[in-house]
Amino acid sequence: MAPLPARSTLTRTLLALFLPLALAACGINSVPTAEENAKAKWADVQASYQRRADLIPSLVAVAQNAAKMERGTLEAVINARASATQVKLSADDLSDPAKVQAYQAAQANVSGSLSRLLVTMEQYPELKSQDRFADLQTQLEGTENRINISIRDYNAAVQDYNTRIRTFPEMIGAKLVHGSKPLTPFQAKAGADTAPDVGAMFNGSK
Template identity: 45%
Template sequence: MPNLSRLSGLSRRLLAPLLLVVLATGLAGCGVNNIPTNEEKAKAAWSDVLNQYQRRAELIPNLVETVKGYAQHESEVLTQVTQARAQATSIKVDASTITDPEQFRQFQQAQSQLSSALGRLIAVSEAYPDLKANQNFLALQAQIEGTENRIAVARRDYIEAVRVYNTELRTFPGVLWANTLYRSSRPMETFTIAEEQMKAPQVKFN
């Protein structure tokens, strides 16, 4: 006659993994993983934003030196760009920036000022035909323009990633997980200055 106690123990051992699988599937279906998943996507998008801004900052010194060689009288514009770059690169930026409104505001403002100053520097070339024809200047200008385009794309992707993440924190069932399993998760900041507003106005020379 079968040993009922042994069968019962065996059944429990077989049932436990099955229950874990069912529980895990059920939790996944309830969106328990959405918050950390969306958080990582937003952080990755933020890293791309920083990479593109860093690339722009690295191109500016060579651009300034090239312009200086042909437009020494534009010292005010050259100084503005140099100072704006120094300000933008001096701001400490890390993973906490996107959940700190004041840090994010400072970062955004500094990058906006640098965009405006850089736009004025590029516009200076209109008054200097030799500068406009300089191959080094043309190459740097093309790289700057390409980087600005990548910044715009990176900002757009970041804004969307943050929208998804912040929405998950505030809507059901994500709000349940945010108040239980993921209490340390905080809403992320997003850009409030439109890309077109960050660009300098066109400067025309007679």
């Protein structure tokens, strides 16, 4: 009877060594880590869009003060910005394609109206001579770059997470333990839905 306790101790030791490895292989830790990373990247996307929204009032003010802009063009930007700020998308909504698409559509509307405003402003040479206008140009260019980079990073994080929850053996922990759902990538669209080429517009390219 003496060997039994020894075997029992050995069994417990082996379980203590291999159980954490087995759980790790099943995505117990890696899946939520990947999900949190994707959500953090989404926060960067929102921050970049918020930065653009914060610049729009200054851009509109410069246009209003420096030239007799078409009222409809200015109102379109103001309304698009107001509508976009009403469309909220929390990190917990990223698994809902409809909500992601609604947020994307709202931001695309801002991009389109902002693009038309910048093209219109190009027709007023007196604007180009203003330091404030040049400063806004630089800030908008930087913001559009941030948006593109943050979307790229978010999509990469989403791809990593979605791959993990669909791939054996991590899919075991994803389904049985975490109840994980795929996250929705942010898709760029052609035409007016893309970020305006600020540099080209200010240089006279249409």
